[in-house]
Amino acid sequence: MLQNSPYEVHDPRFKTLFIGSIALEELYTGCRWAEGPVWFSDAQQLVWSDIPNQRMLRWVPDGGVSVFRAPSNFTNGNTRDREGRLISCEHGTRRVTRTETDGAITVLADGYQGKPLNSPNDVVVRSDGTIWFTDPTYGILSDYEGYQSEPEQPTRNVFRLDPGTGSLSVVVSDFVQPNGLAFSPDETKLYVADSGASHDETAARHIRVFDIRGDGTVSGDRIFCDIDTGIPDGIRVDVHGNVWSSAADGVHCFSPDGTLLGKIKVPQTVANLTFGGPRRNRLFITATQSLYAIYLTTTGATWPR
Ligand code: MG
Numbered sequence: 001m002l003q004n005s006p007y008e009v010h011d012p013r014f015k016t017l018f019i020g021s022i023a024l025e026e027l028y029t030g031c032r033w034a035e036g037p038v039w040f041s042d043a044q045q046l047v048w049s050d051i052p053n054q055r056m057l058r059w060v061p062d063g064g065v066s067v068f069r070a071p072s073n074f075t076n077g078n079t080r081d082r083e084g085r086l087i088s089c090e091h092g093t094r095r096v097t098r099t100e101t102d103g104a105i106t107v108l109a110d111g112y113q114g115k116p117l118n119s120p121n122d123v124v125v126r127s128d129g130t131i132w133f134t135d136p137t138y139g140i141l142s143d144y145e146g147y148q149s150e151p152e153q154p155t156r157n158v159f160r161l162d163p164g165t166g167s168l169s170v171v172v173s174d175f176v177q178p179n180g181l182a183f184s185p186d187e188t189k190l191y192v193a194d195s196g197a198s199h200d201e202t203a204a205r206h207i208r209v210f211d212i213r214g215d216g217t218v219s220g221d222r223i224f225c226d227i228d229t230g231i232p233d234g235i236r237v238d239v240h241g242n243v244w245s246s247a248a249d250g251v252h253c254f255s256p257d258g259t260l261l262g263k264i265k266v267p268q269t270v271a272n273l274t275f276g277g278p279r280r281n282r283l284f285i286t287a288t289q290s291l292y293a294i295y296l297t298t299t300g301a302t303w304p305r
Pocket of ligand 1: 077121179180233234271
C-alpha cells in the first residue's frame, strides 16, 4: 500500500477492487463545483460540468483540458443515450436536453403538468432508450447554480421520459431531494440517492433501491444504505453490482447487499463520478474544485460507455 493510501478497507471484499500501489491522480483543478462527468469511449474524452462557472469542460488523455460548452445554462448531470448523444440536465433553463450529432440542442423535457420542472439534476438512460432523471430544487435555491425561483412542482420527483413519444411519467415522488441515480447491471433495480440532509441535518442522507417492473414503474422501495460522512450525490454501479457513491470524504463502495466495503479518500467533497478510460477501469471523480481519477480492478456497468 502507498504511504498515504487513499484506500480505507471496511470489508475484506474491498481489497479485490483496487491495487494498493495505485494513487489518486488530480487531473485538473480550477472549478467552483465540478459535477456531471460523462465518458465518451469513441472520442476517448471526459466531459464534465462546472456548474457555477456556467461551463462544461473536456479532458483528453494527452491534450489536457479545454472548454466544451460555455455558457452551459448551469448544466449539472450528463450522460449519453444509446445512440451516443449527450443528454444533459440544465439548472438555468430547468430542462433536460439532447445534443444532436450536428451540435443542435433538442429539448426533451422542461415541464410537467403545465408547470416548469424544479431543476433537473442527474440522468441515466436505460437500454430501452428511456431517460430517467431527478428533479430536486438545488438549481433554483439561489443565483449561484442557476436562477433563484419558487418551485412550481409540488414534489421533487424521479421522472421517466420516453423520448420516442415525449411521454413523461413520475416514477417516485416522495424524496426530500432526489439526486444521483443508477441501474443495477441487469437493469432490474434502480438506485436513487436522497441528499435532503444538505439543507436539513435531520433529513435523508441515504440511497434507496427499487425493483423495476416490466412497464417501467417501480416497487419494493427500501433503503439500500446510509452515507456516514456528508451526503450521497452522484452514484455509479460496477459490473459486479457494487454501488459507488459520492460522499464528503471521498467515494464509498457498497456491495449489492448494501454493506460498506470501503472508501477511496478524496481531498475534496465528491459530487459525482463515472467509469471511463479505454478499459473502463478508471474512475473519474468530480470533487468540488478538481477532477480526479483512479484505476481500479473493476469496470463500470452498462451505460454510458
Ligand atoms: Mg447531483
